[in-house]
Amino acid sequence: MKHYYLKIFCKPYVSFILFFWGIGTYSAHAQLESSLDERDSVLQVQKLKYSGVRFSGYTRTWFFHRYLQADYELGDVGRLTNPRNISLGDGYDQPILHIQMEASPFPATKLSSEIAFDNRILRGGAFNNTVDDNGRMAAPWYLFNFTSETFTNFGSFKFTAGGGVNWFRLSPFTMGSANDYNTRDDMFERLPWEGQGNDFDRYMAYYQRGDTPREQRQGTSATQGIIVEASGLPGGLNASFLAGKASGSGGFQSYNTKKPMNMVGGKLEKIISSHSLAVNYMNQFGYEKNVITYTPIIQNGDTLYVDDLRMSQMGTTLEAKLQLTERIKLNTEIGAGSYLSSGYNEGIKENHKAGLANVNTYKRTWEELLFAEVNITDFPLRFQAYRVGVNYVNFASTVQNTSIEQSSDTEGQNLANTACYTGLLPTIGQITNNKQGITLFFAKKVGNLKVKAGYANSQELVNLAGDLRNGGPRAQILAKSQDSLTLASYTNTITFQHTLNNLARSRFGFWERYVGPYNRIHNNFRRSYEIISITDTVVDYKKSFVSFDLELKYKTIVLNRPVIFVNYTQFSSVHDKLTLLPRAYPVTILAREQSLPDTNTFFQLFYNEFTVFYNVQRRITLVGLFGYEAALANMRTELADADGNLITDAHGRIIYSSKGKPMHQVDFGYGIGLDYNFHDRASLHVRQRWYNHKDYNFTKDKFVGNEFTVELKMFF
Amino acid sequence: MRKKVLFVSMLSLVMNVCVQAQNTYFTGHGRSLFTYDDITDEVQTDSKQAASSGYTMYDFGVHAENKGLVRASAIMRIRNEFGGFYADGASMDIRQVQIEGIIANRVKYEVGDMYLSQTPYTIWNFDESFIKYESDIFGIRRNIVNYENYFIDNKWRMQGVNAYTTLEFMKGIKSLYIQGYGSRILPSDLLETPDRFLYGGKLGIVQSSAFKLSGNVVGISDFTGTVPAANVDFENTVYTGDFKYTYDKIAGYSFALLGEAGFSETSLREDVSSIDKTKQDYFYDAGLQIQAHKKVQSIFTFKYRDVGPYFTSPAAQTRRIIENSTEYALEVFPNFSDGTSLRSMTLLDRMSQETGLYNGSISPLLLPYLPQYNSAEPYGKATPNRTGSTVALGFADSARIVSLNAEANMLSEIFAEGDTTTSKLRSFTCVQGGLTYQAGKQFGLPKDVTLKCGGKLEQTQRDGAVPIDLQCITADVGVSVETIKNLHLLVGLKYLQANGNEALVVRNRFNEATSGVTKFTIDSQEQLLGLGFKYAFANTVFLSTQYILGTYTDNTANNKNSFDTRQWFVNFNYSF
Structure with a gap:
């Protein structure tokens, strides 16, 4: 083998080189190679030697x-x-x-x-x-x-390019985050983005301010591309412009197909004294496919070609933040928005022309976007009102989509479309499309007791029962035939969020919809939802949604160490008419297999959570949790037979049966844990949580288990 | 998995060296690049295609230097695809690992990734672009392609060892330059394909400022012992000598004789193709250069070359662009909208496609080429089977307001390839040139206004049994106008027209022309119009946005290969 390796040295030119190498080494009087190359070998630019x-x-x-x-x-x-x-x-x-x-x-x-x-x-x-x-x-x-950044006589400009994710916000209706509302996590659960510092300080902050600690980037939308922010423009204007993709622009894996779906948005703002006025614009547009074929339509003997696959989520608003009096501040946003696709439009635009040289587009359906909030200084109430049209979908905004299932793919619905929550029972403060409503917030401190309460009342603008553009995925799983009557039985729905053990539930199946024993589970990021159908054959009402919550926080001293008690209660219900107060039947848990007696109340959710945070030593905090959740429906919703099976007819239509029994879920969750801050920047967290879920009627829907977690976190 | 292990190992190595080092510093080159493309074609007229793509990437270099004696460098590539959110579509890789150092203040060495070039006939990564005067708007794109494919001047990127030193002498000669290098250019498959190494050296003597002489040698060898039963054994050695003698005793003028000559010896045993042959051939390329250093600088060069049909120098003849349609993959819209018909390569592809179109390794085979882009010298100066003269003229005024270059090549074949009946030779005429005009300087404007234009006319002809007549015209015009400080408006136009026919040579695995040819007919025009701007925040930090309209027209009868493209391009570049 050596022969092969060494034969290079047998070549005459190698000897030649070696000879001169030796001569050079011994006879040279000076050397030139006294320093390393100062130019970058790839960039060919002078090295900055930046450290x-x-x-x-x-x-x-x-x-x-x-x-x-x-x-x-x-x-x-x-x-x-x-x-x-x-x-x-x-x-x-x-x-x-x-x-x-x-x-x-x-x-x-x-x-x-x-x-x-x-x-x-x-x-x-x-x-x-x-x-x-x-x-x-x-x-x-x-x-x-x-x-x-660059600074000119016309103003200052900041350019941001890249992604990763460029977190950005324009306004609630155009670009914000569907998590803008006060999504609540129990403080027992450790969140990945919790910062450094003593954990009891975190619980104290929760006691003092009332908000669950969040990442700074929450409330913004994930974008990629380029952002230009201008300030100090002539006339006292500020502006921002962005172009690229939002995470909803074709999905977070659209690089695989190079899906031509992009977004462009901007804001022009004028600050006048303590007021501000802004115009916002946002449009996510493009195609789900790379090959875009124009659809021919014969009209009056002419062949019109239509750009049938084009989709757009557009919103444009006027935003005002007005200091009405010294104590009263009004925040408002009004505008119009639309969702455009082959399934959602007002027909071909006027002045259409025949032939391929004149590809026609659809006319948009514009929807109203209205929001107002009044804040009064030194007064414990905050008031909000909103109205968002049925067909406004914008995944980059704070508006949760509850009305258009086929918003991510015009070709069909799929299990992975987790961005639609049909007939959603909103949490307090949450804004959804196809709804108008009011929200009240109350906060008051009485001694060491802090009281926070919220009330929300909303009603859908249109009951989408019978809208066959929705409901398809569950029908495809459960129904043998896909005729219109069958599909219609899946279109009058209620979606509600599980509050207790929601993180544990979301981990049962990631980012999925219509899964679970009855194909009702809908999981997305750290949240778990459930969808149920209403079996009414005559639908002459609009569903209304009422919620009330109460949070009581109390701080005291036990054995010379501080302790915080928190009790949070939530009542929510869904009705067939406007209702002032939520129905609350917590007592029904005692009567097993019982349904909601109120025929006008389709569904009610009751949740109670009690947590304790006891700082037994400066660096050690013990935590405890007890939670209870009851989800009950009435006989007008989907029913289970005596064996716990969903009642459908031979076609697979979800139907009423006098022998059936509705959803009656009960959840328990309790846990203990320990936080040990053994260093200012390092801590250990142990949690043990037990949970138990069952439905007395839909008997396949059950789980019992426990989770044990140990977290070691260190910052540097 | 190997990549990850290598990554961690190299990171550890660099970190360890960092601890010991006197100086640790960082370099980087990053960009955010987004495009939106659409195309309409004649195949399926009721549709179009569209795509949105891009990425953000950063090449982060960690360099640890110890007292100027040794420097360990690793460049990690961090990348996130446009349309990949929350770390989906994200990746980390190693772009480069390199150790450089100086032994005894005398010999400089580099180990790992290295960049080598020698002479146009030994190691030379010749530039395939058919225009040297490319407008700035398109130059931004080409710079990205060159960076992504490691094309730095005429160097090939290799992995191995390189060492060199320059010794100065008191008498006799002024200095002696000695270089030796070795690189593995093909790893063994541990079964039948052996390791292939490239190695060589240079011995350069500077006798005085008037006379320079160098000897060059480059070898490629299959080390057949690295596999149990090698089914291939390729050996190639190229020996050349180059010189330059300058006479500058006349004030304002200098005259130089310059050239390079050498020969190659190549053997191939390949069981699959039943080849077991050896061949030798030679080349020479020499001429005269006259320079005038008056108020304007001008340079005139005349050279004559003869490169034998069997002269083989893979490191100088390997093409950097792949033009064989079965070997490259177009990234954007490879097919027409019917999903099956293949689209032709365009000027925009060549200028902007970062991967899948360029070749990073030395090939012993003469790679196929598209004659409309380069017919006279498809394998660079070292293109075998060429003889003829080159005349070049250069001009630049002292203020560099205008600089101009023109070159004419009048070449012909030595051996009639593809015409065994009448043995008629092809003739090649190639005239190319361009100019840069700094109008801002000329008119004393405070802002930069630059015009660049260039073009090439190429003609290939042959009579005989397989007649050939191919004409190609290419042109590039660009303007860069600085409006407000650091903001340049950019306009550029590229044009290519090709008309005629060729009979492309079919070669065997030993690069010998067979009797067969691939008939090629073309009648097409292509143009690109680019509009955009570039704003520089710092020398190497800039934002550029472009809109590029492309038209490809195929006039061949019964052909539906015509199409129009449109592209939005945004690039934020950040280097330090």
């Missing part, structure tokens, strides 16, 4: 063990419903090591990047394209962009 890169971040090891005594049947393998699950990470791609890197080698410019490392000990998460076979991952994380 000012700043690193920060955290490590978060989150061990998870779950034991389910009763398996929750979601209908497919691969979901986390087996009796035992052991993993690092909660399935929502939270890294084990997170490094944030920033560099500003030039004035007024910055590179920002997050790099995430993960090790899932062989268990894949919801997204696993960057994960190797052994569960290890290294990838850029959310923040990944470049910024530059």
Whole structure:
């Protein structure tokens, strides 16, 4: 073998080179190679030798063990419903090591990047394209962009380009976040983005301010592309412009197909004294497919071609923040929005022409967008009112879509379309399309007792029963035939959110809709919903939704150490007419198998949560939780037979039966835990949560289990 | 998995060296790039195609340097696809790992990724672009392509070892340059394909400022012992010498004789194609250069070359662009809207497609080419089977307001390839040139106004049994106007017209022309019109937005290969 390796040295030219090498070495009088190349070998630019890169971040090891005594049947393998699950990470791609890197080698410019490392000990998460076979991952994380600022006589301009994710906000109706409303998490559960510091301080902040700690980026929308922010423009104007993609512009995996779906938006703002006026615009538009075929339509003997596959989510609004008096402030946003697709339009635009040279487009259906909020200083009440038209869909906005299922794909509905919540029972403060409503917030401190309450009352603008553009996916699973009568039985629905054990539920199956023992479960990011159908054959009403919640927080001293008690109660119900107060029948849990007696109340949800945070030592906090949730429906909703099966007819239509019994779910959740802040920047968190879920009538819907988690988090 | 392990290992290595190092610093090159494309074609007229794509990426270099003696560098690539949110479509890779150092203040070495070039006949990554005077608006795109494919000047990126030193002498000669390098250009499959190495060196003597002489040698060898039973054994060695003698005793003028000559020896044993042959051939390329250094600088060059049909120098003849339609993959709209008909490659593809179109490795085979882009020198200066003269003229005024270059090549074949009946030779005429005009400077404007234009006329002809007549015209015109400070408006136009026929040579695995040809007929026009701007925040931090309209017209009878493209392009570049 040596022969082959060494034959190069037998070549005459090699000897030649070696000879001169030797001559050179011994006879040279000076050398020129006294320094390393100062030009970058790839960029061919002078090396800056920049050493000012700043690193920060955290490590978060989150061990998870779950034991389910009763398996929750979601209908497919691969979901986390087996009796035992052991993993690092909660399935929502939270890294084990997170490094944030920033560099500003030039004035007024910055590179920002997050790099995430993960090790899932062989268990894949919801997204696993960057994960190797052994569960290890290294990838850029959310923040990944470049910024530059320039200052001119016309104003200051800030440019941001990249993604990752560029978090941005225009206004609630145009670009914000569907999580803008006060989505509530119990403080027992550890959130991945919780910051450094003593944990009892976090609980104290919750006691003082009342909000669950959130990431700074929540309330904004995820975008990619370029953002230009201008301030100090002539006339005292500020402006922003962005173009690229929002996460709803074709979905968060649209790079696979290069789906031509993009967005463009902007804001022009004028500040006058303590008031501000702004015009906002947002449009997500494009196509779900790369090949766009124009549809021929014969009209009056002419062949018209229509740009049939084009979709658009557009909103344009006027926003005003007015200081009406010294104490009264009015925030309002009014405008119009539309969702345009082949299924949602007002026909071909006027002045249409025949032939391929004149491709025609559809006319938009404009919907109203109205919101107003009144804040009164030193007064415990805050008042909101809103109205959003039936066909306004904008995934980048705060408006939750409750009316158009086919908004992500004109070709059909699919299980992965988790962005629609038909007939949603909104939480307090949440804005949805196809609704008008009011919301009241109340806050008052009485000694060490802090009281917060909320009230929301809304009604849908149109009952979408019989709108066959909705309901298809569940019908496809449950019904043998897809005739219009069958489909119609899936279109008058109520969607409600499980408040208790919602994170545990969402992990049973990630980002799915119409799963579970009755194909009613709808899971998305750290939330779990359920959808039920109303079986009315005559629908001459609009559903109305009422909610009331009350949070009581009390701080005291026990054995010379501070303790905080929190009790949170929520009543919500859905009716066939406007109703002032929510129906509340917590007593029905004592009467098993009983349905809601009120024939006008389709559904009620009762939730109570009691948590304790006891700082037994400066660095140690004990936490406890007890929660109870009851979800009950009346006989006008979908029913189960004596064996717990969903009652349908031979076609698969969901129907009424006098022998049937409606949903009657009861959930318990209780847990204990410990926070140990062994360093200012490092802490250990242990949680044990037990949960129990059953439905007295839909008897297949049950699970019993517990979760044990250990979290070790360190910041650097 | 190997990548990840390598990544962690190299990161650890660099971090370890960092700890010991006197100096640790960072470099980086990043960009956010987004495009929106659409295309309409004649195949299916009731439709169009559209695509939205892009990415954000950063090449983050960590460099640890110890007292100027050794520098360890690793460049990590962080990338997120446009349309991939929440770390979906995100990736991390290693772009480059390199150790550089100096031994005893005398010999500089580099290990790992390295960039090599030598002479146009030994190691030379020749630029396939048919126009040297490309407008700025298109240059932004081409710079990205070059960066992504590691094209730096005429260097090939390789992995191996390179060492060199320059020694100065007190008498006799002024200095001696010695270089040696080695690289593995094809890894073994551990079964039948052996490791293939490229190695060589250079010995350069600078006798004085008047006379320089170098000897170059480049070899490629299959190390057949690296597999149990090698089914291929390729050996190639190229020996050349180059010189330049300058006479500058006349004030304001200098005269130079310059050239390069050498020969190659190549053997191939390949069981699959039943080849076991050896061949040798030679080349020479020499001429005269006259320079005038008056108020204006002008340069005139005349050279004559003869490159034998069997002269083989893979590191100088390998094409950087892949033009064989079975080997490249167009990224955007590879098919027409019927989903099956293949679309032709366009000027926009060549200028903007970052992957799948360019070749990063040395090929012993002469790769197929498209004659409309380059017919006279498809394999660079070292194109085998060419003889003829080159005349070049350059001009630049002292203020660099105008600079102009023109070159004419009058070449012909030495051996009639593809015409075994009448053995008629092809003739090639290629005239190309361009100018840069700094109008802002000329008129004393405070802002930069620059015009660039260039073009090429190429004609290939042959009589005989397989007649050939192909004409190609290419042109590029661009204007860059600085409006407010650092904001340049950019306009550019590219044009290509090709008409005629060729009989493309079919070669065997030993690069020998067979009796067969692939008949090629073309009658097409293509144009690109680009409008955009570039705003520079700093020298290497800029934002550019462009809108590019493209038209490809195929006039061949019964052909539906015509189409129109439109592209929005946004690029934020950030380097330090």
